[in-house]
Amino acid sequence: MYYIGIDIGGMSIKAGLTDEKGNILAKESIVTKPDNPYAETVKDIAALCEKLLASAGIDKSQLKAVGMGIPGTINSKKGIITYSNNIRFENVPIVKEFQKYLDVPTFIGNDANCAALGEVVFGMGKGYKDAIFITLGTGVGSGIILDGKIFEGKDGAGAEAGHIGIRIGGIRCTCGKKGCWESYASASALVKQTKKAMDRHPESLMHKIAEEDGKISGRTAFKAARAGDKAGLYVVNRYVKYVSEGLLSLVNLFRPEILLIGGGVSNEGDYFIKKLQAQVTRYSYGGKRNPYVKVLKASLLNDAGILGAVALCL
Numbered sequence: 001m002y003y004i005g006i007d008i009g010g011m012s013i014k015a016g017l018t019d020e021k022g023n024i025l026a027k028e029s030i031v032t033k034p035d036n037p038y039a040e041t042v043k044d045i046a047a048l049c050e051k052l053l054a055s056a057g058i059d060k061s062q063l064k065a066v067g068m069g070i071p072g073t074i075n076s077k078k079g080i081i082t083y084s085n086n087i088r089f090e091n092v093p094i095v096k097e098f099q100k101y102l103d104v105p106t107f108i109g110n111d112a113n114c115a116a117l118g119e120v121v122f123g124m125g126k127g128y129k130d131a132i133f134i135t136l137g138t139g140v141g142s143g144i145i146l147d148g149k150i151f152e153g154k155d156g157a158g159a160e161a162g163h164i165g166i167r168i169g170g171i172r173c174t175c176g177k178k179g180c181w182e183s184y185a186s187a188s189a190l191v192k193q194t195k196k197a198m199d200r201h202p203e204s205l206m207h208k209i210a211e212e213d214g215k216i217s218g219r220t221a222f223k224a225a226r227a228g229d230k231a232g233l234y235v236v237n238r239y240v241k242y243v244s245e246g247l248l249s250l251v252n253l254f255r256p257e258i259l260l261i262g263g264g265v266s267n268e269g270d271y272f273i274k275k276l277q278a279q280v281t282r283y284s285y286g287g288k289r290n291p292y293v294k295v296l297k298a299s300l301l302n303d304a305g306i307l308g309a310v311a312l313c314l
């Protein structure tokens with residue numbers, strides 16, 4: 001039997017056809033049109049599924065289920081997108097609408113929750129029952145897996161770790177509150193921290209790196225730090241503290257076996273992960289007397305959305 005996983009993002013909608021082991025047999029994508037009425041988007045998604053089946057030469061009757069990972073608050077039990085600011089959907093019965101075109105069992109979930117489940121079923125988290133996945137990108141996304149299941153709170157509105165507070169009266173977040181973790185630990189926050197440090201340190205190597213790359217990015221400070229630049233290292237170490245502050249709150253609340261780090265910043269690899277590990281090991285409640293929490297780089301990368309959506313169906 002076969003599955004289709006759909007990753008609905010603000011820029012593109014990706015779909016992949018897989019077997020039950022998570023091997024991707026075919027992939028297709030379309031550009032997201034956020035201003036389209038939702039019924040149009042759902043029709044486009046259904047057409048994308050038909051195209052996938054046709055290109056792989058697989059009959060509809062062999063398709064067991066479709067899973068969709070969607071940013072925002074997703075009511076997975078009712079099959080409704082409660083709220084999604086990226087694609088501007090509000091109270092959309094997406095499962096019912098989709099099944100008008102393709103009558104197969106269809107499951108939906110928040111994209112970060114899906115990615116977390118995908119890692120536990122197919123990726124780096126395989127074999128672990130308690131895992132927390134954090135993605136450091138434009139925002140900070142989180143997926144919490146407890147005892148092998150997604151923890152999502154009432155009507156899917158929970159598990160928004162990006163909005164736990166780390167500073168009273170801090171930077172204002174897009175959610176309206178001040179001092180959210182996301183405002184300090186996202187890749188966008190890292191870019192702001194880098195720019196600030198560059199203004200203060202005209203001598204820093206970060207200026208040369210940014211010029212060569214044509215922009216200031218989340219990589220600028222990391223590149224400088226690796227080359228021994230003092231201001232770059234300061235930015236990186238401070239950023240590590242911001243990320244760790246939220247990770248430690250999650251560790252102390254849930255005591256997972258592993259923390260999986262995804263998103264653009266995770267591409268800094270071991271250099272970054274080891275720094276996070278040191279903070280988590282040193283400051284988690286009970287220290288070495290309590291179970292060790294392993295920090296790992298997430299492994300599914302670009303296919304995380306598709307495989308996470310497939311994991312929802314299993």
Ligand SMILES: [Zn+2]
Nearest residue numbers: 163173175180
């Ligand atoms: Zn917030």
